[in-house]
Amino acid sequence: MISAIPHFKEHPKPNVCRRNDKEKEVMNCEANGYVTIKWEKYQSSSNSWIRPSHRAMNITSPKLIFSVITEEDEGVYRCVATNDDGSVISDNATITVYGPPIITDVSDATTVKEGDKAYFTCTVSNDVDSTYPVNISWYNDKGIQLKSDAATDMSELLIDPVSISDDGVYTCRAYNHPESIAEQQISLTVECMYTYCPIISTAASSSNPFKVGGNAIIIFCSASGQPTPMVQWYTGGRPVYPDPNKNQQFIANIPNDTPHNTTYTCKAWNSVGHKSKSITVVVQP
Template identity: 25%
Template sequence: MRLLWKLVILLPLINTCSGDGHLSHPIFTQEPQDVIFPLDLSKSEIILNCAANGYPSPHYRWKQNGTDIDFTMSYHYRLDGGNLAISSPRTDQDIGTYQCLATNPLGTILSRKAKLQFAYIEDFETKTRSTVSVREGQGVVLLCGPPPHFGDLSYAWTFNDNPLYVQEDKRRFVSQETGNLYIAKVEPSDVGNYTCFITNKEAQRSVQGPPTPLVQRTDGVMGEYEPKIEVRFPETIQAAKDSSVKLECFALGK
């Protein structure tokens, strides 16, 4: 009888450790990635992905800013398989870093840290901008001055009531680093009102600033002056292998 009990106990172990039931520790097949979420879409849902192989099948937990998320205390967070779903995300509660943990009897693995940030751009202040006065032939910089934001921005300018954006040429340049409009040599046809337009693609929102008046001074034509670089290369540029990099350089002078 004693021998029979030993066989009964050993047979399940032999079956578990052979064939398709071979024990294996968890290995990630998908880890969470950084997310930049539009602030204006706060009524929707964010999904942070996580999946792992292993036998027995792993179960999952999540950490936010190093602290375990308690799924029993709130419907705000829920597990969908190994994925973390965040309903109606809020900046004051959800911004930060997230990590997924996958566990089975052979151990626990911890994923990379994934950042959750919210993309936004505020409206420009409505105060009137100062008039910029220049002589004919003089170079000028019109400042955009983007409002508080998070996320990558793209810039464009309009002139007077023309709905088309100012086109860049040998005299005019719009920096995608600062948003400023640079005119190398002002002509009489340049006189008018200029408006900066900003688009935050990640926030899915565009804003426009108040117009900046450009007027021509009547006390003569600008003489020659030495060139001055207005847009410089950054000291350091981080770029992925095989990606394209655009370096800006623009100078005023005559």
């Protein structure tokens, strides 16, 4: 009788897996004929091959699938194919697990005067594997990338000099893989140094909360600046009225026929700057 020890038609291949992926097929091996398959993982502490973790859903299947991937599943694997004539061992293949970097420190919200400097820092740690170095990028609230640093654990952003248009939210975005991103936002408030910068205040006709069916609710927004700013009330990202008001005071009439809890934002702008301020109107039964 001719011996028919199995041979592999497909050996396991190295794979890179994202941490916490569920029901993830990470490796595959295929041998000829009627064989049984067993997956093994190398344990360096004992210099031996052991059973993969309990998250491996079926270690006797050609497909190695994990219920969920964690850092503990990183390592070297192989499969063993056996039939009545003997066993054969596949090539080794490595599973690498990656996860998003962790932003460990970021600058606090900052207020500076127009014309001064604004300085932000963002520090990260690569908590999984240095195989994938961290890149850090900075974005403004318009989604424009301002700066990008590769293979680093700390990045700085300097705005010098600061102008009114720099007022807003800045995002530190760190990633070690296109699908593995961490980010944190920092607010920059720019104090106007010139009389033409808009300054606004908001108020309601009486104290919140209001009663359904009571007196009409009127909210006020006053703005000053040079040139005279345009003023508009917004709610839910949409203007309350079709056109902004050219006057320095803008009044909105709010319905109070049904209970609701609504935030209104007054925005004032001119050719050199913009400001906004919100007020929440509560109408109770």
